[in-house]
Amino acid sequence: MLNKSTIAKLKSSKNLLAFSAGGDSTALLFLLLQHEIKFDIAIVDYGVREQSKLELCYAHELAKKHDFECFSLTSPMIESNFEANARQIRYDFFDELIALHHYENLLTAHHLGDRFEWMLMQFCKGAGCPELTGMKETESRENYALVRPLLHLDKSELLLYLQENEIRYFEDESNLHEKYKRNYFRKNHAKPLLEKHLSGIKKSFEYMDEDVRDLIEEMSMDTLHEFAYAKSSHGKRSDLLSIDKYFKSIGFLISSNEKNLLKKNDTVVISRKFVVNQEHGFVFITPYMEAKEMTKEFKEKMRRLKIEPKLRAYVYSNKEVEALLTSLLS
Numbered sequence: 001m002l003n004k005s006t007i008a009k010l011k012s013s014k015n016l017l018a019f020s021a022g023g024d025s026t027a028l029l030f031l032l033l034q035h036e037i038k039f040d041i042a043i044v045d046y047g048v049r050e051q052s053k054l055e056l057c058y059a060h061e062l063a064k065k066h067d068f069e070c071f072s073l074t075s076p077m078i079e080s081n082f083e084a085n086a087r088q089i090r091y092d093f094f095d096e097l098i099a100l101h102h103y104e105n106l107l108t109a110h111h112l113g114d115r116f117e118w119m120l121m122q123f124c125k126g127a128g129c130p131e132l133t134g135m136k137e138t139e140s141r142e143n144y145a146l147v148r149p150l151l152h153l154d155k156s157e158l159l160l161y162l163q164e165n166e167i168r169y170f171e172d173e174s175n176l177h178e179k180y181k182r183n184y185f186r187k188n189h190a191k192p193l194l195e196k197h198l199s200g201i202k203k204s205f206e207y208m209d210e211d212v213r214d215l216i217e218e219m220s221m222d223t224l225h226e227f228a229y230a231k232s233s234h235g236k237r238s239d240l241l242s243i244d245k246y247f248k249s250i251g252f253l254i255s256s257n258e259k260n261l262l263k264k265n266d267t268v269v270i271s272r273k274f275v276v277n278q279e280h281g282f283v284f285i286t287p288y289m290e291a292k293e294m295t296k297e298f299k300e301k302m303r304r305l306k307i308e309p310k311l312r313a314y315v316y317s318n319k320e321v322e323a324l325l326t327s328l329l330s
Helices: 004-011 023-034 051-066 082-101 112-125 129-133 155-164 181-215 236-249 256-264 296-305 309-317 319-329
Strands: 015-018 040-045 070-074 105-107 138-140 145-147 222-224 227-231 267-270 274-279 282-287
Touching (some): 004 105, 040 051, 051 070, 070 082, 112 181, 129 181, 222 319, 227 319, 236 256, 236 274
Parallel strands (some): 015 040, 040 070
Antiparallel strands (some): 227 282
């Protein structure tokens, strides 16, 4: 069920599996065991369901039986915006484990249904091909690769695998609550369409992935300290996608409003944390810093190079970045 290229990649790497004891992640766990791929698991207990204690025990039982590490975290109480805050807690935990134990890949059990739900939600709010294709099997993060080995498989195929192999797993009842937008799209749109048109939907994603690879020219973003830069591509659309991808790689998500500002403006301050500047045939990204006192010589140099004023405070604080920027624009 796993792609041969994925198996080869994972066998040569150190892997951490994001585990929940649900059907998807349990199927992935046993598929990894089946292909003799080494991995450890990480699970988070958010403390909102009585069943979560049983899921945690099951995770530790599997680890003991199959000889891998099980890292667990008890989440602090989440007062509001549960999905977003739970995701942040979860990925902060994963990031800590990856840094501490030097994992090369973080494996998640996202499948075709997850990808299709995302596509439908994006389509309904307005999106182009790159947004509609959504998840990729492998995405680069700052210190690791995010790998989704099940992205070509439907939930029904995973459940059949679990049933045929008599593998225990847990159902999360919150996945049935239609108060969550994704659950609404899953029940009313994605699941019925996948049941009737699974092979066609799989083929459509293959075609869209090919189209995006051919049509979108991605920039190669380089970094020096906290300064990121790249030569601009031939289109603003491609540049914006590369900017978004860079921010995701460092664990930061830019909002829809910020994306719209980037379409219309050469310089945008993102959440008072970053400055993005698109001028001189380059894209520059620096941390946002308040204006500070600078020498007369530095100010004159920046004026001659026509450096965006919002970049200058950071450039002034880092001589290596100043030298690189001077070299790029001279």
